Amino acid sequence: MTSPRVFALEDLFKFNHIVLDPLVEVYSLPFLLPKILEYPELVLAVDAPGGRLIGFILGRRIVDAKESIGDGKDQSWSNGHISALAVAHDYRKLGLATRLLTTLRDMMDRKGDWYVDLFVRGKNEKAISLYESLGYVKYRWMPQFYANDHGYDMRLPLARDVERKSLEGILINKVYSFGNMLYYLLMLYLLGIKDILIGDRWLE
Numbered sequence: 001m002t003s004p005r006v007f008a009l010e011d012l013f014k015f016n017h018i019v020l021d022p023l024v025e026v027y028s029l030p031f032l033l034p035k036i037l038e039y040p041e042l043v044l045a046v047d048a049p050g051g052r053l054i055g056f057i058l059g060r061r062i063v064d065a066k067e068s069i070g071d072g073k074d075q076s077w078s079n080g081h082i083s084a085l086a087v088a089h090d091y092r093k094l095g096l097a098t099r100l101l102t103t104l105r106d107m108m109d110r111k112g113d114w115y116v117d118l119f120v121r122g123k124n125e126k127a128i129s130l131y132e133s134l135g136y137v138k139y140r141w142m143p144q145f146y147a148n149d150h151g152y153d154m155r156l157p158l159a160r161d162v163e164r165k166s167l168e169g170i171l172i173n174k175v176y177s178f179g180n181m182l183y184y185l186l187m188l189y190l191l192g193i194k195d196i197l198i199g200d201r202w203l204e
């Protein structure tokens with residue numbers, strides 16, 4: 001199987017065929033460049049035997065982040081984050097994304113990060129099941145995180161997080177997410193009723 005290599009800036013001009021997929025987030029150069037240059041060793045690519053770029057993953061680190069978890073005390077963390085992942089359509093289901101994700105996970109493990117997280121569309125069931133098969137859990141539901149979809153913040157605790165502290169807020173988040181979902185459904189229902197009433201000629 002092809003081994004991941006470090007992503008080169010020229011690859012930005014070679015990945016259009018990979019990102020032309022409704023489930024791939026297409027980012028602008030001003031968004032991508034600083035992220036690539038911040039931790040270039042965490043941005044990986046895979047090539048087909050002929051040298052064609054067929055997949056990439058954009059990883060980065062958040063160092064000395066402060067987060068209030070569990071007992072409410074602020075804790076300092078460093079964690080990994082995956083900003084983008086995509087594999088060309090013809091090369092899917094061959095284990096390439098798994099390879100990219102596990103390579104990055106091992107690198108972040110070696111750097112002593114507590115966890116890796118990423119955001120994924122709620123409708124992207126394939127990606128969610130892939131992440132879950134690698135141990136990621138849905139940490140937070142994020143209403144309207146994407147322009148036309150909800151999202152999940154998924155987390156994978158790393159070796160340093162022996163007690164899985166990075167998942168401690170998960171119950172509170174689940175209750176919060178459930179509340180958010182109810183609120184969202186209620187608003188949809190009320191807006192639906194309003195549309196019916198306003199659209200009703202008898203009430204004009």
Ligand SMILES: CC(C)(COP(=O)(O)OP(=O)(O)OC[C@H]1O[C@@H](n2cnc3c(N)ncnc32)[C@H](O)[C@@H]1OP(=O)(O)O)[C@@H](O)C(=O)NCCC(=O)NCCS
Binds near residue numbers: 021023024098126130
């Ligand atoms: C999601 C995505 C990155 C997965 O890439 P991939 O290289 O196909 O992923 P893998 O091959 O590692 O694993 C995918 C599935 O194939 C299965 N698989 C892996 N190797 C396999 C093989 N040799 N034969 C059959 N199935 C295989 C895996 O078990 C996994 O199954 P699952 O769907 O039940 O989890 C790819 O579909 C993609 O680019 N999608 C569009 C962009 C996207 O959604 N990115 C994620 C944004 S958060």
